[in-house]
Amino acid sequence: METKKILILVSLFVLLVVLVILFFNRGGEEKIKPGPEEVSTELKIEPSEEVEFKKITLFFPSEADSLLHPEEREIVASSSLVKEAKQTVLELLEGSKSGYLSPFPPETRLRELYFTEEGIAYVDFSREIQEKHISGSTAEMATVFSVVNSLTYNFKSIKRVFILIEGGEKETLGGHINLSRPFLPKYDLIAE
């Protein structure tokens, strides 16, 4: 009887250990392969891996004047232009880290970003960028050219930027600035 009890205990223990191992392995896998939406916001990088960073410049409006102000960030360097450009837009959506204003409704998400051979970047935002926008010409200009200038300034191969909402072309954000064609950068909006 005693040996039977011990056997049962031992096998239960082994089962427990196996379950624990399985559990942690699964958890580990999830950390390694985050969902597509997390990819760029929280890339967990092991210090042993060779990761190169790249400095980029974002443009935000400020309370002080009606211009866009540069703010430097680091993104993970990649051989893929799409990945780098996506990180740039995601950093923009996170808002300024040095006290500038964010020209996006906080709920706005980046849905997709892609390029055409003619150097047009299509940046597809979620509906909130339009539905929750404060509207007004100046506010719309700030939103549009924060994106357009940040992309064209950092990536030479991006010549123009087309802003999409929920996968489609929209007329305006709030009745003013024309979204139905791609934007050239407007560097005269940038503060010295």
Place this chain on the structure above:
Amino acid sequence: MVIDPGHGGLESGAKGKFGTEEKNITLAISHKLKTLIERNLALRVVLTRDKDIDVSLDSRAAIANNNRADVFISIHINGSYRKEARGAETFFLSKDATDEESRRLAYLENNSAEFDEGILRNNEDEIQMILWDMAQTAYLKQSSQLAEFIQRELNFLQGTANRGIKQAPFKVLTGVACPAVLVEVAFISNPDEERKLGTEEFQQTVAQAIYGGLASYLRASAQK
């Protein structure tokens, strides 16, 4: 003369902290401006909307073109992320927006001879559409002059000494086939200006300033 009160209907435009809506103020100012022009300049004035209804941006340009307007003035109230932003700004269409269309048009014209009959016909339709879409291109110089005259009056009114005219790719201006400007009267996002915008006197003085700018522009262009 076509005056375009910005927004309307379900599309209320920018909103202030105290609940003021852009569409109502633009309509009030537009009515006052219409009265001033009719009384003093004896010009026929058409509003793109005379009540609180939705009018698409393309229809507004179409109303101007179908009435063979000589001048198009769109009235808006500004909104900014900056609470400090204040004062009036007069815009005309930025050239970037139209350069692109000019290039497309040139391309189509140069290449259309190579197309066969069927494609050519479609192509001509497209050229018509592009022409409509870039109608404002031919009037940019006059539009900038009109903007100058109006901004000068608004600066005088509001003590915003050297604020210049601005350019932006406004959807409503692209298809207008005459000198066209968009006036951002004040910032609804600024609580002080929001309060002012709701008052009859402020609406009247703004209408008078825009009228003054328009009258100077018409005098100047008549002398040429």
